[in-house]
Amino acid sequence: MLFRVIVAKMGNAEQIQKALTAWAEQFYGAESSLEHVARLSGGASQETWAVDIAADGGKYELILRRVPGGFKQSARNSEAIGLATEARLLECASGTVPAPKVMGVFSPDSDMGEAFLMNRISGETIARKILRDDDYSVAREKLTVQCGKALAGIHAIPVSELPDLPETPGLAQLDKYEDIYRGFDMPRPIFELAISWLRQNPPPPSPAVLVHGDFRLGNLIVDESGLAAVLDWELAHLGDPREDIAWLCVNSWRFGHTENRVGGFGQLEDLLSAYADAGGQSFSPEDIDWWEILGSLKWGIMCMIMYEAYRSGADPSVERAAIGRRVSETEIDLLNLLEGKA
Amino acid sequence: MHDAPSQKEMIQAVKAFIDNTAMPSLKGHAAFHARVASNVLATVLREMDIRPEAESEEVQRLTELLGTEPGQSAVALNKLLCEQIRSGEMSLTRPGLLSHLKTTTIAQLSVDQPGYSGLKTS
Numbered sequence: 001m002l003f004r005v006i007v008a009k010m011g012n013a014e015q016i017q018k019a020l021t022a023w024a025e026q027f028y029g030a031e032s033s034l035e036h037v038a039r040l041s042g043g044a045s046q047e048t049w050a051v052d053i054a055a056d057g058g059k060y061e062l063i064l065r066r067v068p069g070g071f072k073q074s075a076r077n078s079e080a081i082g083l084a085t086e087a088r089l090l091e092c093a094s095g096t097v098p099a100p101k102v103m104g105v106f107s108p109d110s111d112m113g114e115a116f117l118m119n120r121i122s123g124e125t126i127a128r129k130i131l132r133d134d135d136y137s138v139a140r141e142k143l144t145v146q147c148g149k150a151l152a153g154i155h156a157i158p159v160s161e162l163p164d165l166p167e168t169p170g171l172a173q174l175d176k177y178e179d180i181y182r183g184f185d186m187p188r189p190i191f192e193l194a195i196s197w198l199r200q201n202p203p204p205p206s207p208a209v210l211v212h213g214d215f216r217l218g219n220l221i222v223d224e225s226g227l228a229a230v231l232d233w234e235l236a237h238l239g240d241p242r243e244d245i246a247w248l249c250v251n252s253w254r255f256g257h258t259e260n261r262v263g264g265f266g267q268l269e270d271l272l273s274a275y276a277d278a279g280g281q282s283f284s285p286e287d288i289d290w291w292e293i294l295g296s297l298k299w300g301i302m303c304m305i306m307y308e309a310y311r312s313g314a315d316p317s318v319e320r321a322a323i324g325r326r327v328s329e330t331e332i333d334l335l336n337l338l339e340g341k342a
Numbered sequence: 343m344h345d346a347p348s349q350k351e352m353i354q355a356v357k358a359f360i361d362n363t364a365m366p367s368l369k370g371h372a373a374f375h376a377r378v379a380s381n382v383l384a385t386v387l388r389e390m391d392i393r394p395e396a397e398s399e400e401v402q403r404l405t406e407l408l409g410t411e412p413g414q415s416a417v418a419l420n421k422l423l424c425e426q427i428r429s430g431e432m433s434l435t436r437p438g439l440l441s442h443l444k445t446t447t448i449a450q451l452s453v454d455q456p457g458y459s460g461l462k463t464s
Binding site for chain 2 (some may be wrong): 186188189190192193197198228230252254256257258317318319321322325328329331332333335336338339341342
């Protein structure tokens with residue numbers, strides 16, 4: 001048996017190897033062997049490992065998503081659902097939404113700790129490459145329609161089939177983020193203006209559907225022919241379908257390609273018609289505005305939360321300090337959006 | 343007090359050390375943080391150039407918009423503006439409000455993130 005292990009934490013890695021070897025023997029048979037385990041960078045709230053298993057004369061390429069250290073120390077992100085729920089959602093999505101296939105789920109009291117295994121899908125997640133490299137020129141042309149279809153698929157999964165999820169409509173999110181913002185006692189007139197406008201112009205309510213919660217480049221695997229998989233379901237909740245559509249439009253997720261409202265690669269009209277063609281509700285671009293303003297406000301307050309980690313002394317890194325100077329990006333975006341509402 | 347080297351020269355010297363000496367010899371996460379550190383110093387240098395004039399203009403505009411007595415700080419005036427927006431006394435349709443906020447935010451972004459895409463469309 002060949003172990004090639006590149007790891008950040010050795011004790012952790014040993015535990016993972018043992019648990020994976022035992023799992024592979026059960027899943028692929030006694031002749032299987034663990035060939036390669038490597039911690040991938042990225043994914044602050046969960047560990048992500050690339051895992052190769054040899055069995056039946058072939059190689060199985062998997063991804064392990066695992067709670068840091070195998071068990072939950074504290075609520076890192078109060079909104080994040082557990083990994084078992086995330087795995088269950090991937091199963092609910094399979095067939096209608098391009099997503100990884102869940103291969104195994106490990107409970108918190110297992111040798112592995114809280115984790116799940118899924119198949120590894122090849123492609124690119126880095127937004128700037130997807131938006132700029134020639135390799136993805138065909139993909140870019142297809143991506144808008146594919147995203148509209150995938151979002152319609154997510155929103156169409158019957159709520160009765162879903163695991164327990166928090167229900168957070170737009171106004172509840174506004175309450176929550178406003179509370180966090182007020183707690184910092186750092187008054188920002190543009191945030192006040194956005195909060196007031198959002199309160200005075202609430203969208204008509206819509207029946208709650210499964211909302212992915214972080215559907216944007218960075219969390220999508222894209223290959224040469226377009227959307228290959230939707231990842232990172234940990235912020236999924238029940239809510240308004242317009243939230244997902246608008247989050248993809250937030251200027252911060254256009255990665256500099258502002259002229260393309262959808263993720264830096266497409267036009268909203270095209271996304272909305274693909275969404276409706278695939279069975280989603282019919283929305284107009286104006287229906288998305290309220291949610292895009294909420295999205296920019298949320299991202300601005302998330303940047304303040306990350307800066308607060310520096311201010312409070314919890315994380316003294318220069319990166320956490322610097323992110324406080326990105327809040328003004330969302331301020332100009334909010335102004336550009338609010339100008340059309342004056 | 344002496345001013346040689348000046349604040350700017352000292353920051354420029356540290357930034358040059360990070361860029362030319364420290365960063366090339368670092369790897370992985372440390373190299374990434376060195377780049378962030380260099381960017382932070384660039385922000386400080388821009389702020390030294392832009393803030394004094396931009397903030398005094400901001401205070402002038404706020405004093406006029408809010409109809410307050412001159413002499414209040416930008417922090418106090420912005421707090422008052424926030425209170426007035428929150429209470430509904432000041433809203434999106436108030437003449438001069440959006441243009442004031444835009445001028446202020448453009449100056450802020452010229453310090454914080456001069457390459458940000460939203461600045462071009464504003």
